[in-house]
Structures are given as C-alpha cells and as structure tokens.
Amino acid sequence: MVKDAWSAETGAGGPHVGDLRYFSRSYDPRQELEPAQETKTLVHEDGFPLRIKLEHKLVPSSVLMGNCRRSPLTGEVILNMDPAYPNFQVVDLAGRDRLPKNRLYLEKDEYLFKPVPLMYRTWLYQSFFLHPSGLGKASDLDYVVRQALSAFCLDVTIWDNRWSPVMAYAFIMFLSSLTLDSTIIALACGIGLLTCAFAVACNTAKAYQRERWLSLPFRVAFLCYILISFPAATVLEAIGSTLLFLLVSAEIILGDCYFFPSYRFHCKYDILRSLGYRVYVCARDGAVGMPAYVGRTPDRMPLQVVQLPKWTTQNHLIVELEGLMVELRPMREEDWTKAAQEFEETNVPITFVSLPLCEYDGPEVEDESDEEEDHLPKKMARGAVRGSTHLETLRAFRQAREIYGGNDQLDWMIQDLEYS
Numbered sequence: 001m002v003k004d005a006w007s008a009e010t011g012a013g014g015p016h017v018g019d020l021r022y023f024s025r026s027y028d029p030r031q032e033l034e035p036a037q038e039t040k041t042l043v044h045e046d047g048f049p050l051r052i053k054l055e056h057k058l059v060p061s062s063v064l065m066g067n068c069r070r071s072p073l074t075g076e077v078i079l080n081m082d083p084a085y086p087n088f089q090v091v092d093l094a095g096r097d098r099l100p101k102n103r104l105y106l107e108k109d110e111y112l113f114k115p116v117p118l119m120y121r122t123w124l125y126q127s128f129f130l131h132p133s134g135l136g137k138a139s140d141l142d143y144v145v146r147q148a149l150s151a152f153c154l155d156v157t158i159w160d161n162r163w164s165p166v167m168a169y170a171f172i173m174f175l176s177s178l179t180l181d182s183t184i185i186a187l188a189c190g191i192g193l194l195t196c197a198f199a200v201a202c203n204t205a206k207a208y209q210r211e212r213w214l215s216l217p218f219r220v221a222f223l224c225y226i227l228i229s230f231p232a233a234t235v236l237e238a239i240g241s242t243l244l245f246l247l248v249s250a251e252i253i254l255g256d257c258y259f260f261p262s263y264r265f266h267c268k269y270d271i272l273r274s275l276g277y278r279v280y281v282c283a284r285d286g287a288v289g290m291p292a293y294v295g296r297t298p299d300r301m302p303l304q305v306v307q308l309p310k311w312t313t314q315n316h317l318i319v320e321l322e323g324l325m326v327e328l329r330p331m332r333e334e335d336w337t338k339a340a341q342e343f344e345e346t347n348v349p350i351t352f353v354s355l356p357l358c359e360y361d362g363p364e365v366e367d368e369s370d371e372e373e374d375h376l377p378k379k380m381a382r383g384a385v386r387g388s389t390h391l392e393t394l395r396a397f398r399q400a401r402e403i404y405g406g407n408d409q410l411d412w413m414i415q416d417l418e419y420s
Helices: 002-007 119-130 143-149 166-179 182-201 208-229 235-257 259-263 290-294 333-346 378-386 394-404 411-418
Strands: 054-056 068-070 077-079 090-092 112-117 266-276 279-286 315-321 324-330 350-354
Touching: 068 119, 077 119, 119 143, 119 324, 143 266, 143 279, 166 182, 166 235, 182 208, 208 235, 235 259, 266 315, 333 350
Parallel strands: 054 350, 090 350
Antiparallel strands: 068 077, 090 112, 112 324, 266 279, 279 315, 315 324
C-alpha cells in the first residue's frame, strides 16, 4: 500500500484528488484566482526602512561606578561595561516607555537626543566620586559633577600628548645596545624605568597631565648626551647612534611638542542651569576652534527642555547617567538614517532610555502594530484531517502535515499507513 501511495500520481482520478486544500472548510476557491501578494517593506527616501523598532531599557543604578580606568601607558580611558548596563543609542527626555516606529514622526520629535559619551569626564567624575578631595558646599548637590566638568582637559578624539614616554622607551632601551656604549645603554634603561614610574604614579585625576613635564628634563638631557658622544667607531655603532637619536627626537616632538597644537582643544564646562535628573545646561570655556574643526553647527534645542532662550555652539547639554557622563545632541535625519541602516542589517531593535525631565506635549501618534501570521491551532489541524474522507494515501497525509501545520498530530496516521 505504501509503494502504491508513492507511485500514485496526484492528478489521477480528478484534478483535486490528493490536494487537501479542496477538502478544508476554510478553503476559498477565489484564492486560486488571486495571486499571492507579498508584503512590501516601506522604504524611506534614503533607501532604508521607514519603520524601525525601538526598545526601552532601564538604567540600573551604580553599576558603572568604579569600572572606569585610565591606561597609564596609552592614556586611553577604558570603561568595563557591566552586562546590566544597556547599550543605548537614543535618550528620551520626555520619560516615555514607547516610541513610534515611523521615522517621519521620529525625525520631528524634539525630545529625542543622541548620546555622545565623554570618556575622560567619566573617568574624572568617578575618580572624584570615589576619592573626594572636599565636601564642597552643603547645599551643592552637584559638587562632584561640577568638579569633573570644571577640569581643563581634552574631549575630542585627536592625536595628543597623553600617552606615556615609556611606550617609546621600550624600543629605545633595546635600540641603545647597537651603540655598544655602556653609558648610553645604562641611561636608556634608567630613563625607561623612570618614565614607567612616573606613568604609574601620575595616573590620577589631578596629576595625569604632569607626567610628561616631570620626565622631560631627563629625556632632553639624554638626547643631548647622545648628540655629544655619538659613538661611530664602527658602521654598526654609527647606525645605532643615528637611529637612537632619531627615535628619541621623534618621541619628544610627537609627545611633548604636540601639546601646543592640541592645547587649543582643551576646555572646561560651567554649569548654567541644573534641569533635574542629573541633566545640566553648560557653557564651554575654551576650545574656541573646536566647532569649526569637527564641523559642528548650532543645535536646535527645544526651549521647553533647555530653558535657555539663545543656544549657541558654546552651549552643551550634559547628563550623568549612573556613572557615565554623556553629552546630549538632538537626533538629526542622518542619525536616524544610520539607525535604520543598523536595524536593517542586524534586525536588532534600537534601544533607548528615558528620563522624565519634562512632559511630552507633542502630537499623539499611534503606530499600527506589525501584522502577525495567524497559525492554525493544532486541534483544528487534527480535526480537519479526521473529517476528510479522501485521505487514503501516505502522500496525502504528509501533505496535510505540511499544509495544516499539524506536526506530531498527524504522525500517528502516517505510522498506521506505513505498517498497514
């Protein structure tokens, strides 16, 4: 019987024999006349999806405190993210837990901001918080934040002089052996160890900018000694002395001398207004040429949020999010384009956090929920199979399992046919 079932043709005995769709109560013959319409994804004018999914995340308290450190060698600030801390891309200052999916509404929403982490400010804030130098005024609840923002440091990512000289002297100590001069070798090793000690000792919030200045006299004296002695008795000594002189000179030029062109980007922030929920309107002091260098134009900040009548490139909106110092900038069309591109490539919702700073007074938008496919219940699948009188072959039973999604409900019938 099983052999005949597999060899039987579907069209034998009539056009509808073996096709279970014609024996289902839910079958509509008009479905054969209308071609299946595929759901098309709405596309924005930039070519990316018009609708994106945003997921609300909560920021746990104090999970980042103490997890931010500065590398004494590279000068890079490293933040060990806690798994409980969300990786968010948008900040909502209206305190909402749901946002519309249509980008046309999102682009006009004035309460959505892009977070820009201030890594050095975060390290300074956590350092001052864990090791306070003073109590400040009794009425100043934002003393630690004010102390971190008032520090004169570099916030933009450019080549600077915050890396330690020990990174170069790790090669200088080995290269000095080519000179075959015991004095130069001893001086190179001694200065290398000295710069390493300075890098570790000065790796604090108040002393990290003094590291290079403390070791600069020793490094300049070492460079002068190389130039004066300059061993060149053999070809190897001449090559070693030349390379050593060039490397020590390059370390001073790229490290210490580069402090002057990067100094114009150093700045500090004065808090003009505390809006609540650790959100501050600040005025930048210094780094006058920074907006032109990074190509930044004045942001259009909503008056109901910042409570400042005139907003210029010198103003910044900064928030402290449970140990993370973040600058908030309004979400622009290009930011939503990048978010839509990321959502299209990864199919992962864009995450956002909410701060109930002000009440939302924009238009109420109700997004239609995504249509979900209606699956036939398992009981209906078994009932449809049992109520059919033309299920006489193994092929028909297998087709029933594929059409009605019966899964294991039809296995017992197939087994009966296979062993009959």
